[in-house]
Amino acid sequence: MSVLFLVESVNGQIKKNSFEAASYAAKVAEQLGSTAVGVALGTVDNSELAALGEYGAAKVLHVADAALDAFDSGVYASVIAQVAQAAGAQVVVLSQSTTGKAVAPRLSVKLQAGLVSGAVALPDTSNGFVVKKAAFSGKAFAYVKVETAVKIVGLVPNSFGAVKGSGSAAVEAASANIPASGVKVKEVSRATGSTLPLPEAELVVSAGRGLKGPENWGIIEDLANALGATTACSRPVADVGWRPHHEHVGQTGVAIRPNLYIAIGISGAIQHLAGVNQSKVIVVINKDPEAPFFKAADYGIVGDAFEVVPKLTEAIKKFKAAQ
Amino acid sequence: MKFLVCISLVPDTTTKISFVDNDTKFNNDKVQWILNPYDEWYALVRALELKEANGGSVTVINVGPAANDQVIRKALAIGADDAIRVDGADELDAFGVASNIAAVAKDGGYDIVLLGKETISYNGSNIGGMVAELLDAPFVSYATKLDVSGNTATVAREIEGGKEIVEVATPFVLSAAKGMAEQRIPNMKGIMAAKTKPLKVVPAVAAPALTTIVKYELPPAKAAVKLISPDNVEELVTLLHNEAKAI
Numbered sequence: 001m002s003v004l005f006l007v008e009s010v011n012g013q014i015k016k017n018s019f020e021a022a023s024y025a026a027k028v029a030e031q032l033g034s035t036a037v038g039v040a041l042g043t044v045d046n047s048e049l050a051a052l053g054e055y056g057a058a059k060v061l062h063v064a065d066a067a068l069d070a071f072d073s074g075v076y077a078s079v080i081a082q083v084a085q086a087a088g089a090q091v092v093v094l095s096q097s098t099t100g101k102a103v104a105p106r107l108s109v110k111l112q113a114g115l116v117s118g119a120v121a122l123p124d125t126s127n128g129f130v131v132k133k134a135a136f137s138g139k140a141f142a143y144v145k146v147e148t149a150v151k152i153v154g155l156v157p158n159s160f161g162a163v164k165g166s167g168s169a170a171v172e173a174a175s176a177n178i179p180a181s182g183v184k185v186k187e188v189s190r191a192t193g194s195t196l197p198l199p200e201a202e203l204v205v206s207a208g209r210g211l212k213g214p215e216n217w218g219i220i221e222d223l224a225n226a227l228g229a230t231t232a233c234s235r236p237v238a239d240v241g242w243r244p245h246h247e248h249v250g251q252t253g254v255a256i257r258p259n260l261y262i263a264i265g266i267s268g269a270i271q272h273l274a275g276v277n278q279s280k281v282i283v284v285i286n287k288d289p290e291a292p293f294f295k296a297a298d299y300g301i302v303g304d305a306f307e308v309v310p311k312l313t314e315a316i317k318k319f320k321a322a323q
Numbered sequence: 324m325k326f327l328v329c330i331s332l333v334p335d336t337t338t339k340i341s342f343v344d345n346d347t348k349f350n351n352d353k354v355q356w357i358l359n360p361y362d363e364w365y366a367l368v369r370a371l372e373l374k375e376a377n378g379g380s381v382t383v384i385n386v387g388p389a390a391n392d393q394v395i396r397k398a399l400a401i402g403a404d405d406a407i408r409v410d411g412a413d414e415l416d417a418f419g420v421a422s423n424i425a426a427v428a429k430d431g432g433y434d435i436v437l438l439g440k441e442t443i444s445y446n447g448s449n450i451g452g453m454v455a456e457l458l459d460a461p462f463v464s465y466a467t468k469l470d471v472s473g474n475t476a477t478v479a480r481e482i483e484g485g486k487e488i489v490e491v492a493t494p495f496v497l498s499a500a501k502g503m504a505e506q507r508i509p510n511m512k513g514i515m516a517a518k519t520k521p522l523k524v525v526p527a528v529a530a531p532a533l534t535t536i537v538k539y540e541l542p543p544a545k546a547a548v549k550l551i552s553p554d555n556v557e558e559l560v561t562l563l564h565n566e567a568k569a570i
Contacts, residue, residue, distance in 0.1 A: 073452060101448040105452030106452045115533065140342075142538070147532060183463060183491045184490040185488075188485070190483075252501045270337060271336060297548040298546070311556045315557045
């Protein structure tokens with residue numbers, strides 16, 4: 001018996017959300033008196049995989065075939081299903097990444113296992129298996145009972161947090177029949193840079209039309225750099241091309257759940273809030289005291305971004321230097 | 324090329340969400356139902372554009388009660404050729420909905436089955452992958468661009484912090500995200516034509532419920548915003564560290 005979690009990697013590096021999935025799986029395993037086992041696909045270094053032990057994984061099963069370096073939901077679901085069955089998985093945990101969201105529903109059909117996508121908390125196992133999930137674009141939660149013997153959980157990134165301890169996972173090679181892929185990956189491009197992709201970022205600095213033009217984003221990037229945060233933007237700003245589309249957070253863009261979301265010069269339309277209202281702490285900086293975003297904020301500064309943001313950056317730098 | 328576009332009905336974005344029966348049921352009272360924006364703006368409109376360019380047909384499918392017909396007609400007004408409503412009970416889980424779509428799609432000879440990246444109601448992102456698995460077809464999710472040449476499609480899809488370009492042969496399933504197409508407002512001619520376009524009702528197939536919703540909950544009320552003077556940003560840093568523990 002085991003609680004299986006998917007290990008995602010990019011260019012051989014384990015993604016941050018997989019450490020979180022490991023920690024979550026370890027907790028679920030503890031609840032069920034089982035062990036957390038990772039499943040890694042494609043080329044990843046074994047020493048990288050062993051480090052998942054620090055997050056609670058007892059073992060990592062590695063299907064190392066290089067054919068799995070390219071992503072296809074059908075192939076991934078097939079391989080994960082085979083590993084899940086061989087490992088006697090009671091629960092399979094996947095992060096709600098673009099990979100997890102494409103694989104989990106296929107896996108649900110393959111294993112005839114109920115799927116809770118968008119989980120934000122550990123399951124309640126006192127009476128069956130009930131998981132809290134976000135719904136109505138962050139405006140409510142639903143408690144979903146999984147009715148099947150095998151359960152699948154799609155965990156919202158940064159909702160549980162990676163819990164680092166000590167330990168080393170045993171890495172075992174696993175074999176699986178790898179079906180032919182119907183999807184040919186022609187090109188993969190990722191923004192370069194050291195910051196985390198938005199869905200995984202704990203700190204996000206976001207700006208909107210209040211910045212007046214793309215040439216003014218320097219102060220936003222300075223603040224983000226001082227914090228070690230990822231930058232984001234509102235829809236109008238991405239639509240007019242001031243910022244790249246992958247930075248757009250909101251209902252039609254990326255939905256995020258960082259520990260801290262700083263919104264600068266964004267009015268806070270309901271469609272924007274739908275993508276950020278699950279942030280743990282929201283700071284709003286806007287010169288309009290009537291901006292609706294203040295109603296959704298924990299902290300607010302009514303002021304001109306061009307004056308407030310550089311001062312805040314300096315204050316953050318001073319704070320970091322004193323740490 | 325034959326397109327099947329899955330359309331879901333969702334509460335309008337501005338709906339005040341509430342629950343009844345001891346928080347076990349969604350409160351339908353005074354809710355304005357609309358086409359799920361991602362299904363409508365991206366999946367449906369792109370299918371229509373490709374049909375207009377290369378010929379073929381666009382069928383929309385919805386799983387739900389007769390009350391949905393009025394909103395389904397909107398998809399016909401935007402330009403879909405015909406509609407299928409699977410007369411399902413309205414309490415199906417994702418697997419139930421997907422099983423019913425797959426049952427219709429199976430023998431329909433559709434080249435591409437399209438739907439939005441998720442619904443704005445349950446935000447599950449489940450149906451596309453489940454339908455693809457049930458049809459044993461490739462699934463390309465979070466697609467921002469779709470071009471078709473012969474029976475090969477080139478698709479751009481979002482990944483974390485970037486994008487991926489893939490090639491896939493028909494038939495396949497695709498979930499559409501922003502960038503795929505722009506919203507179309509139905510015109511009077513479209514609205515009139517929609518009244519007489521075929522809307523076929525088919526019975527639901529049985530599928531086991533893999534999950535059930537046992538309870539809903541609203542987030543705790545947000546405390547009033549704490550305003551900080553723009554001349555004292557150091558206070559914000561202190562609060563974020565000591566009180567919010569966010570930095």
